Amino acid sequence: MLIVQKYGGTSVGTIERIQSVARKVAACQAEGNQVVVVVSAMSGVTNNLTAMAFELQKEPSPREMDMLLSTGEQTTIALLSMALEEIGCPARSYTGGQVRILTDSAFTKARIQEIDGDKIRADLDKGKVVVVAGFQGVDDEGNITTLGRGGSDTTAVALAAALKADECQIYTDVDGVYTTDPRVVENARRLDKITFEEMLEMASLGAKVLQIRSVEFAGKYNVPLRVLSSFEDGPGTLIGSEDESMMEMPLISGIAFTRDEAKLSVVGVPDVPGMAYSVFGPISDANIEVDVIVQNIGADQTNDITFTVQKKDAEKAARILKETAERMGAKGIEVDDKVAKVSLVGVGMRSHAGIASKMFQALSKASINIQLITTSEIKISVVIEEKHLESAVRALHSAFDLENPTI
């Protein structure tokens, strides 16, 4: 098998941990695999570099910022290669530029356009482990670029896609993807498998294991992703396509949630065309991301429009919404930042009716009032009072029997 492994900053945070990663990598190669390793900067390094930059410039030049930050990963690839060589595992390190991870020139948030896998394949064929710096690339003028937050995951997935790897393993500080946050539900269960789509819903809804962008990328190129722990052995969670092997998937894979929501409503909006645009245009112009949107028409032919934004944007959004409401002749606005969102995620719900009503029943039994509901093909989200969040998650976890494997 050709395997791409990615180790984050915590996993390579000390010399001892780098040595431990080297042993894992060597063991994987000893099993007969070809191994490409992608690493992040040692934990703390990126923050130190960033702090120095901000001492020098209020808004550091993005090109120079990338020049600066890319040294973090470069340091790790050299050290890991040394650790591998020391235990008799031939290794060769490459910066993003050296294996031509070609990106656009959007410094600090560049997008990968192309990867030249030839050098890597040649080294693998010589029996070497190839160690590649995550998070970085090079534009077509040879400038060093970085991919922004979670960029090392993206590098790993992109390399796996370019090399047609059999699996892309993302080593983190958790041992897989859980049915929900184990800090909230004690008997939350590690999932063996989950689909790309489900993972996207889980990630974007607050179960932070993988960066959304790398999951999208993996889904697009159909690269099987596995989330594993750097610190303990175990199979982790495989994130893959919804193929025959996924037929045995349970109805519901997990419960995602976020406290980071504020709810805004504009009530009594006259029902005229372009109304939604009038409300959301100014919000969007202010770079505020809107999450859930619900619109109801009332008996008096006026509309109530309710939506949620991140808590940090609530005040700004409220100011904008107030002006809009006055201009439109609406009755008024309401703001509530004591809300949370809980989402049931599962590809199985596509083909099964009754999931929603079972969800509402479980919440009702727990005396939790639902403020907003939205649904997609593979998820049902409700917005509730923030203080009920944990009991809602527990009630749903138990109602859908997520603590027990379904097969």
Place this chain on the structure above:
Amino acid sequence: MLIVQKYGGTSVGTIERIQSVARKVAACQAEGNQVVVVVSAMSGVTNNLTAMAFELQKEPSPREMDMLLSTGEQTTIALLSMALEEIGCPARSYTGGQVRILTDSAFTKARIQEIDGDKIRADLDKGKVVVVAGFQGVDDEGNITTLGRGGSDTTAVALAAALKADECQIYTDVDGVYTTDPRVVENARRLDKITFEEMLEMASLGAKVLQIRSVEFAGKYNVPLRVLSSFEDGPGTLIGSEDESMMEMPLISGIAFTRDEAKLSVVGVPDVPGMAYSVFGPISDANIEVDVIVQNIGADQTNDITFTVQKKDAEKAARILKETAERMGAKGIEVDDKVAKVSLVGVGMRSHAGIASKMFQALSKASINIQLITTSEIKISVVIEEKHLESAVRALHSAFDLENPTI
């Protein structure tokens, strides 16, 4: 003028010092010059990286060592560019590879073969300061290489040569080249000018201001070098060719010395051809560098051969010499590691007789016994008892009136 400036690790050792360097660079540009800046890693950084490498590998892979160490300079170029931009001086940083400082593949001690100055010239013509990472290059396969000790000086001189710069300014923690070490002779004087050849003799004899290699390089390509202080203003010392402007050069430029010598003799060696090779072949095979060599033929037609090595090699050299002496039927060997070497350096001595005898007279007046003498076109060296070193240097400094400018 097109000026290449080089700042070493101490000069960029803190954020404040980087800001101070930025002000110096901006001032130089504001005077109407085009400026290319070469920087080293912040002081301490290279040592930290090296320490990590040695924790991982007893003999770190040279290729990975270069991958690792080159991050030090890359960090500095980004930070200095930010500092320059912050004070309104447009700047652009480049790694060695990005301006194609092409070297051979001798990792950790690579030699520069070629530099592509096009990118730099284009940026200079746009009014930018160009900041280049010292100490590093790239081989023709795209591997990162480093130039070894003093590599940043070499980078600066090579860039100055490639760009046909008017001057290459090396900023250090001293304000120029002195007639001798001011710690030994209080009224040692800063030299305004010195020739490449003199500087080579001064440097190799222990007056450590510039790396020998960069002086050789500058001499070869006739790049005027100026040594200046990063911390105080002043004209520094100009190192140049021996042209008409050098006609006013004094007889003697300075006095170099080193305590790091041990003297070995093999006495009563039968006078047969190949004798010198028999003595020095085994020494050289053991990678021991020999400095002064003197041979005398005695009345009994046997030879005494005396030479000096670095103190650290004395014991090993003595062991080898003992074997050689026995094999050759010599009378015996003598070892003395309590010696020092003092050298008078000056291009003026080429055309003036009597310098040597004036030197011997001065030492004699100071009751200092001379053990060995060697001469070259522009220097006279004597080996003396180590305990007399400082008084010898003082006596010579005063005898040749070096505390006073000659013109």
